[in-house]
Amino acid sequence: MDHRIHKSDIGEVFERAGHRIPVEIKGDLEDAAMEFFLQGVNFGDSAEKEIQVRIFELELKEKLNPQSELYEGEIVLGLGFFVIGSFDPVHLLDYSGSIQYQRSGFRMDKVEEVVNRLFQNSLVYFDNWIKNQNLSNRALAKTFRLDIIEQKQESTDDKVYYEPERPLVWDDFKARPRPTSRNNATIFTSFSLEGVSLMDSGAVVQTLEINVYMLPMQSWVKTPSDYGLNHEQRHFDVVRIVADRLIYRLENTELNLDFYQAQINEAYLDSYREMNRLQELYETGTNHGLDQAGQTMWNGWIDEALDGSWERIEELLRR
Template sequence: MFTFFLVLYQPAFGQKVYVGLSSQSKEISDKRYQIDEVIDLRIKKGKIGDVHDINGKLQAVELKEGLDDEARQFFKRRVNPLGQNVQNIQVRIFELNLVEKAGLKNKVYEGDVQLVIGFFKKGEFEPFHLVDFTGSIQYRRSPNRLDIIPEVVNKIFLNASEYFDTWMNMQVMNNPNLATEVQLEIIDRVKASHQDTVYYDPNHPLVWEDFADQPRGKSKFNASIFTSFAIQGKTTVEAGKIIQILEFDIYMLPNQSWVKSPSDYSLNHEQRHFDVVRIVVDRFIHTLKSLNLDPDWYEATLNDTYLDAYREMNRLQEIYDKQTRHGMDTVEQERWNRMLDEALKGNWSEIDRVLSK
């Protein structure tokens, strides 16, 4: 059932037909969205078209309280959201146009109402475009049936509302742009090493055979190791929740690592460079698990956190080499051995102290 308001009055400058959008049809309940903003982006504001009065004269048709306010109230009454954790939707009206002309026998009027609107998801940044609705309704009426006009205008807005609701029902469970939560799944496991890559394994420390590159003759150092970490990501959407899988690789590259004069002492120094990467990744994962990720910009947050960890790794490696003088200071090397052993167990107090200086 619909209730329509048609207000006619005749001021000095002529008659106008005012239409109120007021649907009392069954509301759409328990929805995960609410339309809380409507913006009128039509090039020409004011009237939506002209209709013929009972005397055959053209009269302007306007929305009673203005298009944006009328439409906002219409959608607000139409949609009943479920709780407070819902998507806020912005509607942009690009076109609402009514054209009416006299029929062949001049005893009926034929009209067409066209509506073009866009639905946008609101968030921390600029509203994100979801979907557009383009619709039209044709009608025929007798000269004394001006009440048809508000009925048709209401109907086309109702069609737009039903179209968007259907679209949301189809998309809300698997569209990442509509997700309301992000869940991280972290994969951090030992991988089998091969000729080109040696993965960190606490049960299999490095051996000199892992250093396959030719020594740098002009280098003043006895050995060099290339260590780093990488992340592989995969994203899925389940039941309106973004599942972000992050798989970590901690590795050294044999073909970019070398040694001149192998010794147990030198091997320990290089192993500790590998341990530093393991510790940084442990701290990185700890940070990730404490993040409160917003679906609208979680990727940027993850990227920033990754860059912080990468910078921390490089800085800690530099401090380690500087304080141990690349392993030549045996006293400092032993101190770092103890510090890194504690950090591998999860005690990062000394690492924090070193990084804070």
């Protein structure tokens, strides 16, 4: 693509009679450069990226050296290399080169030779760069891989992480009870999704860490009881179920190399809304724990979902 500000001639040279004449590219510069690059590139079987080359500068300056009676010139070439993807082209690198030359009045072909050499130098420059970058540069990634990890976290006074072998105890509820609340207890539960993208042998590797937790300093109880503790534990279990479903959804979604971040964010927000919806359904279905028959029924549904059987949960969410 010709991105020069002035797109007419590239400069002036001296003819044999000593007169200045403009130097123009035969036809269109974009077409001429495209033809040159296509002739000089062997794509092979590994050409997986479309590269856009922008011509920012092509300028010639020439003068007569009275001592040598030769014409001395310099041609400057400035290019930008971009990779084309699903969005706007991504800048990779720039090339800026120049060649000085001398010629007699009979060697007008010298100018064309130097221009060709400059473009060839830019191609070699880009080829060397991409050979060094194609396995580590994010813009040149060929494939995508998702790694979901759940590391065991140490619970603290400020945050208790979900552990199947470590159910909640009333000591985890450290906030001061709200006297005006009709509830006997309140638990603050949620989950987090954190990640980092790395390059590994030409692939983007997105690592995601999911944590399910409750916040003791925002959770409280008025009158402790085993029945009440089970009700609050089930709130915690609901978040674990949502996190499990999010992991399943992400592992079974075809994540696109260009859109994976948006896809992951969308899945996370959907799961967050699902968590809130399930908590509302649970509270309604148990009347905030006051309906013992409803509590028993939900205990069974939650146990099934923790074991990976989500049919009942999905039926409830469809209502």
